[in-house]
Structures are given as C-alpha cells and as structure tokens.
Amino acid sequence: MTETFSQSGRWVTRFAPSPTGPLHLGHVAAAFFAQSHAGNGGRFLLRIEDIDRTRCREAFIEQAVTDLEWVGLRWETPVLYQSRRMKLYQETLDTLSARGLLYPCFCTRADVAREIASSASAQHHAPDGSLLYPGTCRTLTPKERLSRIEAGIPYALRLDTTKALSSLGSAELTYDELGKGPVPCCPAAFGDVILARKDTPASYHLCVTHDDAAQGVTLVTRGEELRAATAIHRLLQATMEWPAPAYAFHPLLTDANGEKLSKRTGALSIRSMRESGMSPMDVRKAAGLSG
Numbered sequence: 416m417t418e419t420f421s422q423s424g425r426w427v428t429r430f431a432p433s434p435t436g437p438l439h440l441g442h443v444a445a446a447f448f449a450q451s452h453a454g455n456g457g458r459f460l461l462r463i464e465d466i467d468r469t470r471c472r473e474a475f476i477e478q479a480v481t482d483l484e485w486v487g488l489r490w491e492t493p494v495l496y497q498s499r500r501m502k503l504y505q506e507t508l509d510t511l512s513a514r515g516l517l518y519p520c521f522c523t524r525a526d527v528a529r530e531i532a533s534s535a536s537a538q539h540h541a542p543d544g545s546l547l548y549p550g551t552c553r554t555l556t557p558k559e560r561l562s563r564i565e566a567g568i569p570y571a572l573r574l575d576t577t578k579a580l581s582s583l584g585s586a587e588l589t590y591d592e593l594g595k596g597p598v599p600c601c602p603a604a605f606g607d608v609i610l611a612r613k614d615t616p617a618s619y620h621l622c623v624t625h626d627d628a629a630q631g632v633t634l635v636t637r638g639e640e641l642r643a644a645t646a647i648h649r650l651l652q653a654t655m656e657w658p659a660p661a662y663a664f665h666p667l668l669t670d671a672n673g674e675k676l677s678k679r680t681g682a683l684s685i686r687s688m689r690e691s692g693m694s695p696m697d698v699r700k701a702a703g704l705s706g
C-alpha cells in the first residue's frame with residue numbers, strides 16, 4: 416500500500432494547527448510540506464485541533480483559516496474541527512475502558528514530580544522530554560478508585576501501556592517512514608500516557624490518531640519534535656485496529672538563536688507580516704519555500 420501511494424503521488428495528507436495563537440512561518444512551512452506530498456491526484460485536508468478549551472479561541476481559528484488562504488494554501492472541504500467530535504472520542508475511550516486498558520489517575524503534576532524525585536529509577540523522562548509517570552494509581556483497587564471518584568477527587572484517564580502492548584502479542588511495533596521504510600518504536604518508554612482529563616476531555620494522542628483514521632490519512636507529515644510521539648500513536652492505532660499511515664518528518668524553522676519558531680518565543684505572525692506589506696510570495700519565501 417505504501418509503495419503504491421508513494422509512486423503515484425496520491426497520498427492523503429493533512430495540516431492540523433492548534434489555534435492557541437496566531438500562525439507563523441513555521442506553520443506556513445509545515446502546511447506546504449504536507450500539501451506538497453499530496454501531489455497530483457492526492458488529497459490535502461485541513462483539520463483544526465481545537466480541543467484545548469483553556470487556550471483555543473474562536474478568533475484564532477478564524478484568523479488561521481483566513482491567513483492560510485491568503486498565503487496561497489488550498490485544501491479539500493469541509494474543514495474538520497475536533498471540538499465538534501467529542502462524542503466520537505468518548506466512544507473510543509469507552510472502548511478502551513471496556514477492554515480494561517484505561518485507569519483513573521488522581522495524581523497532580525506535583526505528585527508525579529515528587530514521586531519521580533524519590534524514585535530510584537534512572538529513567539525520569541519519556542523520549543519527548545515529559546515526566547515519566549511511575550504508575551502510582553495503576554495498582555489501586557476498583558474499590559479505592561470508586562471511593563476517590565465519588566469523593567470528587569479530579570482524575571485523568573491513563574492508558575495502561577504494558578497491558579495494551581500485551582494485548583497485541585509479541586509483534587514489534589514499527590512505523591513506515593517515507594523513503595526509509597520500517598522504523599522500530601517503543602511505546603513502553605512513554606509509560607502510561609494521559610488520554611483524557613477534566614479540562615481536556617480527549618488528549619492530542621487520542622484525537623490525532625482517531626481523526627487520521629477517520630479521514631483516511633495515508634501520510635502523516637509532522638515536525639521532527641513529534642517523531643518520538645509516533646510510538647504512542649502506533650500503539651493506539653494497533654490497539655484500536657486503525658490503519659497505519661506512513662510518516663514524513665520535516666526539520667523545524669528556527670530563529671537567529673537556533674530556537675524553534677513558536678508563539679511562546681514571539682515569532683512574527685502571518686497577519687503581522689501581511690499588515691507590514693509583505694506579499695504571499697514574500698511570506699512563502701521567508702518560510703524557505705520556492706515561491
């Protein structure tokens with residue numbers, strides 16, 4: 416399947432920004448990287464990943480769509496909005512729960528940090544740099560879990576990664592990287608990741624894999640900083656028996672100090688460049704594109 420799509424250029428790709436602020440040059444580069452792989456006869460989709468209720472804003476969503484159109488990006492309609500798909504994500508969570516692959520975690524971030532600090536384990540961080548959860552709540556009895564839930568203690572839902580891997584048998588998980596072939600990956604190195612929490616009813620890991628399957632995405636394009644997370648996505652795909660897309664990774668745009676362009680570091684927005692008099696071609700060239 417991968418080879419057939421690769422030769423014909425008929426990939427189904429997507430660009431999926433999170434509208435937590437204005438888009439910048441890094442988004443432009445990533446969007447056109449994804450579109451370029453759709454090729455002639457392929458499909459290019461736009462997905463708005465607006466599940467973060469505390470940071471996503473309607474104004475940012477409208478601005479993102481407008482800016483992407485202005486800079487020359489075109490996609491297949493309709494646009495998919497994750498905030499409108501919570502029922503579907505809940506159905507997936509219910510499926511995983513019914514199979515005994517989820518458990519409630521009552522630990523706060525501070526609790527996790529303290530537990531890690533007192534642990535003798537040499538590995539305190541997952542491959543993506545996040546704190547590696549030590550599994551504190553995994554061993555709670557059903558009675559203890561119910562008691563805490565009934566007491567109103569906030570909790571997140573974590574994937575029992577070891578149990579999920581065991582359910583797959585002994586087969587090694589890999590992902591297919593465009594131009595390189597199968598790449599081994601190790602979801603166990605991430606520990607038990609969060610798939611839902613009170614302020615975000617479904618996590619990025621869950622939503623992105625669910626929607627890639629639902630939209631028929633055959634090639635996921637993403638920045639190098641998300642390469643490690645692909646291991647968790649492959650585990651979810653295999654566990655849910657969703658199709659496994661191929662992957663293509665692009666380097667990140669950086670500033671003069673070598674820092675990744677981001678909203679946090681004050682990267683110039685597309686809107687501000689537009690208002691300064693730059694043309695769409697100027698912006699594309701500034702993003703490292705040919706024009």
